[in-house]
Structure formats: C-alpha cells, structure tokens
Amino acid sequence: MGAARLLWPTEVEDPRAIVLILHGGKARSQQAVRPWQAAVWRMAPFARSVTQAGSGAVGVASLRYAVRGWNAAAASPVGDAELAIEQIAARYPGVPIGLLGHSMGGRVALHLGGDERVRAIAALAPWVEGRDPARWHPGLHVLVMHGTRDRMTSPKQSRAMAELMTSQGADVTYVSVQGEGHAMLRQADRWHEESAAFLVRHLLTPG
Structure with a gap:
C-alpha cells in the first residue's frame, strides 16, 4: 500500500488562504489511488476555479488518498x-x-468541520450517512450542493445534515441543483464557480 500524497496545483507566495481539494472514492477498497481515475481528475477544474477566484491570494492543495475506500470504521x-x-x-x-x-x-x-483551522467547506454531492454526527465550530461556513437526480449519494441525507448543523447554530447554505446527477456534468460551470466563489469569499473576508 502506498502513502497519501499532498500536491500543490497552485502555489502562492504569502497566501491569505489555502483550499484543500478532496476527491471521491468507494465505500470499500484497499486499492491505491491513481491519478487517472475519474474521481481524481474530476477535481482538476475545481482547483482551477479556486485559483481564478482567489486572484493570486489563495493557494490550492490537492490530496490523493493512500487507498480508494472509506472502509467502514477505518475512515481511511x-x-x-x-x-x-x-x-x-x-x-x-x-x-x-x-x-x-x-x-x-x-x-x-464534513468530518473535519470541527477543526478550527478550517474556516470554510464546500461539500459537493457529499456521501452522508444518517449516523454521521454534525461537526462544526463557531466561525465555520459550509456550502452543501447536491443534484436532484443524484443516484450515487443521497440529496435527502445531505439536506438533513445541513438542517441538523443549522439547528445547532452552524452557518450552512444548502443548494439544490435541479436535474443534476452525481458527476456534476450537466451544469459543470455552476458547480465550479459557485463552490470556488463561496470558499474564497469566506476565507478572505474576516468573520
């Protein structure tokens, strides 16, 4: 088994913020992540959109996990x-x-929402299980976007998590993308631009 890799698609001298890109995977798999896998290369346009929205102030890092799976309690x-x-x-x-x-x-x-170093999260078509706890801290801003035609992950569970976090006092915006599936292809530009704008706005604006 290989090790996870932290890559830097966009390095900025004296950045005001950093965005970490997190690709998808599988429920269970010990196979190594490869750069040509769809879950990995699907995120490249998001890195470019954040770079553009950040106007030279935001660095972009990309994580390649060691293995493809979540793997139950291991949460790899x-x-x-x-x-x-x-x-x-x-x-x-x-x-x-x-x-x-x-x-x-x-x-x-969403599992890292309690880390106070994390100021903003954009969770796109996230895989949410009903037993997942709400993790957040004061000052965190969260965007959850989900397509109404997603058959891989549940828009209902995403909305329920957003509502749970909101009920606890978190700042959460839920966006329902009409007619969109899991791959975010029908309205690709919207996914790229809205998520990047959300992150940059909240990372570069105090409070």
Missing part, C-alpha cells in the same frame, strides 16, 4: 486529510484553510 481518507491539514498549517501557520470535497471527499470535509 479522514486520517490522510487530517495529516494534510497538519502539513498545510505547518507550512503556512495561521493561514485559514478551506475544504472542497466531492462525494466521499465531501464526507471527509
């Missing part, structure tokens, strides 16, 4: 993402971090 990608946040924080102390995750990556992002 969560540990990889926690380590990536530690590496980013060590490299850029005090710089706010945003998370942008799709599918399993969205679940990873």
Whole structure:
C-alpha cells in the first residue's frame, strides 16, 4: 500500500488562504489511488476555479488518498486529510484553510468541520450517512450542493445534515441543483464557480 500524497496545483507566495481539494472514492477498497481515475481528475477544474477566484491570494492543495475506500470504521481518507491539514498549517501557520470535497471527499470535509483551522467547506454531492454526527465550530461556513437526480449519494441525507448543523447554530447554505446527477456534468460551470466563489469569499473576508 502506498502513502497519501499532498500536491500543490497552485502555489502562492504569502497566501491569505489555502483550499484543500478532496476527491471521491468507494465505500470499500484497499486499492491505491491513481491519478487517472475519474474521481481524481474530476477535481482538476475545481482547483482551477479556486485559483481564478482567489486572484493570486489563495493557494490550492490537492490530496490523493493512500487507498480508494472509506472502509467502514477505518475512515481511511479522514486520517490522510487530517495529516494534510497538519502539513498545510505547518507550512503556512495561521493561514485559514478551506475544504472542497466531492462525494466521499465531501464526507471527509464534513468530518473535519470541527477543526478550527478550517474556516470554510464546500461539500459537493457529499456521501452522508444518517449516523454521521454534525461537526462544526463557531466561525465555520459550509456550502452543501447536491443534484436532484443524484443516484450515487443521497440529496435527502445531505439536506438533513445541513438542517441538523443549522439547528445547532452552524452557518450552512444548502443548494439544490435541479436535474443534476452525481458527476456534476450537466451544469459543470455552476458547480465550479459557485463552490470556488463561496470558499474564497469566506476565507478572505474576516468573520
């Protein structure tokens, strides 16, 4: 088994914020993640959109997990993402971090919502299970986007998580993307631009 890799699609001198891109995966798999897999390359346009929206102020990191699966209680990608946040924080102390995750990556992002170094999250078509707890902290801003025609992950569960977090006092925006499926292809530009704008706005604006 290989190790997770933290890559830097966009490096910025003295960044005001960093966005970490989190790709999707499978419920169970110990297979190594490869760069040519759809879940990985699907996130490249999001990295470019964040770079453009950040106007030279936002660096973009991308995490490639060690294995493709969540793997039940092991929650394999969560540990990889926690380590990536530690590496980013060590490299850029005090710089706010945003998370942008799709599918399993969205679940990873939501699981890291309690980390106070994370100021904003964009969870796109996230994989949410009913037993998943709401994790957040004061000052965190969360965007959840889900297509109404998604058959891979549940829009109902995503909305329920957004409502649970809101009921606890979190700042959560839920966006229902009409007619969109899990791959985010029908309205690709909308997914790219709205998630990037949300993250950049909340990362670069105090409070």
